[in-house]
Amino acid sequence: MNMETREVNGTVVVELHGEVDLQHSPKVRKLLMELMLDRRDVLVDMSRVAYIDSSGVASLVEAYQMSRRNSNRLTLVAVSSPAMRVLQLARLDKVFSIADSVDAALGG
């Protein structure tokens, strides 16, 4: 799994590539929690997530909860079909803010 971050108009875009599993989700959790602690607005681009498990979903949930407490923004973007399946199984597809694309999320 790889992570890339870039900044667009003050919003941090985190791109996740590959398999977000028990081995790699701690890195995702650490990055997202650091960004949440800094009260950054974050878009998580999930278009290239080939697989995500419960530990990966838990990392997103934890970051989401902190974003709510800190009143900053955490939006999932272009969620791949395997990742959406897992969010639906967890019934989190209606909990997270989800956008179709980075442009749509930034424009919206």
Place this chain on the structure above:
Amino acid sequence: MMLDRLFPARPDRLCDIRRAVAEASDRAGCDPDTVHDVVLAVDEACQNIIRHAYKGGDGDIRVQMECRPGTLVVRLIDFAPPVDVAAIRPRPLDDLRPGGLGTHFIRTVMDEVAFLPPPEGAGNLLQMTKRIGEP
């Protein structure tokens, strides 16, 4: 038997287990969505073995898959002390918090999940079945 392999019970080997299970499910004629769900259930069950049976210590997981008419059968055998089955239950989903989702995923995507008496020398045997279309 479509698959019968021993894997080290380590987070960095879960990708090997997922790949082997995906290949076997595909050979069994599962559609891509079913392959994903079976892989997810096996991955989550193996994580439970790593965390709760071996408690992060060394050990192996034997992964067996077999195709019966209309049904895929997965058996995960570990060599850890027997786990307290009553303590493994999914949490209510309306309680939004990280963690505890794995068991919910397993029970949602598989048709039957049961701990069976393990073979001689093993600690636990988890059997999961999934109804599939005929290949």
